[in-house]
Amino acid sequence: HHVIVCGYGRNGKQAVQKLQAYNQDFVVVEMDEHVVDRFEEEKIPFIHGNANEDEILIEAGIERASTLICALPSDADNLFIVLSARQINKELKIISRASEETSYKKLKLAGADNVIMPDKIGGEHMASLVVVPDLVEFLDNLSVSGEEDSINVEQIPFEKVCSDGVEKAIQDLDVRKKTGCSIIGYKAPNGEYIVNPEPSLIIKKDSKIILIGRPNQIESLKKLYHV
Amino acid sequence: HHVIVCGYGRNGKQAVQKLQAYNQDFVVVEMDEHVVDRFEEEKIPFIHGNANEDEILIEAGIERASTLICALPSDADNLFIVLSARQINKELKIISRASEETSYKKLKLAGADNVIMPDKIGGEHMASLVVVPDLVEFLDNLSVSGEEDSINVEQIPFEKVCSDGVEKAIQDLDVRKKTGCSIIGYKAPNGEYIVNPEPSLIIKKDSKIILIGRPNQIESLKKLYHV
Numbered sequence: 417h418h419v420i421v422c423g424y425g426r427n428g429k430q431a432v433q434k435l436q437a438y439n440q441d442f443v444v445v446e447m448d449e450h451v452v453d454r455f456e457e458e459k460i461p462f463i464h465g466n467a468n469e470d471e472i473l474i475e476a477g478i479e480r481a482s483t484l485i486c487a488l489p490s491d492a493d494n495l496f497i498v499l500s501a502r503q504i505n506k507e508l509k510i511i512s513r514a515s516e517e518t519s520y521k522k523l524k525l526a527g528a529d530n531v532i533m534p535d536k537i538g539g540e541h542m543a544s545l546v547v548v549p550d551l552v553e554f555l556d557n558l559s560v561s562g563e564e565d566s567i568n569v570e571q572i573p574f575e576k577v578c579s580d581g582v583e584k585a586i587q588d589l590d591v592r593k594k595t596g597c598s599i600i601g602y603k604a605p606n607g608e609y610i611v612n613p614e615p616s617l618i619i620k621k622d623s624k625i626i627l628i629g630r631p632n633q634i635e636s637l638k639k640l641y642h643v
Numbered sequence: 644h645h646v647i648v649c650g651y652g653r654n655g656k657q658a659v660q661k662l663q664a665y666n667q668d669f670v671v672v673e674m675d676e677h678v679v680d681r682f683e684e685e686k687i688p689f690i691h692g693n694a695n696e697d698e699i700l701i702e703a704g705i706e707r708a709s710t711l712i713c714a715l716p717s718d719a720d721n722l723f724i725v726l727s728a729r730q731i732n733k734e735l736k737i738i739s740r741a742s743e744e745t746s747y748k749k750l751k752l753a754g755a756d757n758v759i760m761p762d763k764i765g766g767e768h769m770a771s772l773v774v775v776p777d778l779v780e781f782l783d784n785l786s787v788s789g790e791e792d793s794i795n796v797e798q799i800p801f802e803k804v805c806s807d808g809v810e811k812a813i814q815d816l817d818v819r820k821k822t823g824c825s826i827i828g829y830k831a832p833n834g835e836y837i838v839n840p841e842p843s844l845i846i847k848k849d850s851k852i853i854l855i856g857r858p859n860q861i862e863s864l865k866k867l868y869h870v
């Protein structure tokens with residue numbers, strides 16, 4: 417089960433570095449021959465071709481891949497690939513970048529599980545720091561991955577939260593008392609996020625809860641839910 | 644009370660755009676003559692010179708400025724300016740960018756109130772989305788500034804939280820019951836952040852609490868604390 421990265425630009429390269437750090441199998445689809453030639457020495461496994469074409473996706477192993485990362489600079493290209501990939505493989509996890517705010521929903525409709533907007537983040541950042549620098553700095557320094565003993569935010573899927581398969585209300589988990597962590601978000605089965613969900617909210621099948629805590633609290637949480 | 648922006652590169656430009664949007668007075672210190680010539684037509688108020696020199700900072704009005712944004716590409720240059728500026732004006736709010744993780748503490752020691760690392764954010768982003776895409780997306784979509792009716796994260800300073808000047812424990816605020824918002828962070832008087840503070844934590848003078856909520860909950864919060 418490998419990862420397919422479409423596009424070896426700035427974002428694609430960053431994703432690849434992390435995949436290498438995690439010893440994940442991956443392949444990169446890149447249509448610029450010069451880029452392929454330049455980086456082949458670094459042992460990046462390239463498929464030279466246009467990911468817009470189904471044959472190239474199939475050559476990249478889309479039918480058995482676990483994840484597709486669309487990191488092309490054009491939202492239209494990413495949309496095309498997301499739609500094609502989703503038709504070929506229903507189980508695939510699809511992550512796409514987007515430049516325009518208006519592309520976010522379109523990419524989700526086309527079948528992307530996650531849509532990330534790196535430019536918006538960079539721009540909003542310098543912008544927000546003028547008005548609310550403490551908030552920006554606080555959120556930036558929250559660690560979502562990396563060293564075990566530094567993580568501040570974690571997600572737990574329904575099947576771990578309600579391991580007996582029975583849907584429960586957030587307040588019935590008693591997660592703050594048991595682990596110290598606080599629930600700050602809920603990803604509904606349809607993919608929508610609820611910020612700061614009500615204690616009475618029922619955790620549905622195929623949903624996820626998102627929690628914040630200090631590293632030792634996150635470790636208690638992982639132990640409690642066996643993740 | 645104006646803002647001084649040092650450096651009109653990618654980040655400096657983004658900050659300036661937001662300052663313009665908020666109708667904030669500002670001046671930009673830039674040493675590259677070509678940049679000054681190119682953007683002067685756009686009515687950016689430039690001071691042409693090196694912000695490393697105290698005379699240039701004084702020419703930019705550092706003694707009466709409210710905020711300094713150091714957005715130079717070199718951490719060493721930013722550090723030099725932060726230290727100089729802090730010596731000239733003790734009351735100034737100083738925000739600096741940094742490229743290297745190791746510069747964060749140094750810039751704070753030199754007198755920066757906030758340190759932002761745009762490259763780290765971009766890099767960590769594409770990286771984290773491979774392992775925890777839902778968390779990345781959830782945090783990205785939290786709104787910290789902009790439209791009143793879209794904000795999800797807010798900070799309240801001690802003097803608003805405890806308007807009688809008496810230090811109180813977090814649990815005694817009853818802020819969840821009163822507004823629906825949840826406290827997710829605490830900025831101590833020494834500038835350090837505590838993620839997910841304990842309910843028993845005493846809110847000290849010169850500190851801030853950081854809260855998460857849906858836009859209507861954030862509005863109740865602002866009403867409650869008159870911010």
Ligand SMILES: [Ca+2]
Pocket residue numbers: 556557558559560767
């Ligand atoms: Ca981080």
Ligand SMILES: [Ca+2]
Pocket residue numbers: 540783784785786787
């Ligand atoms: Ca945002």
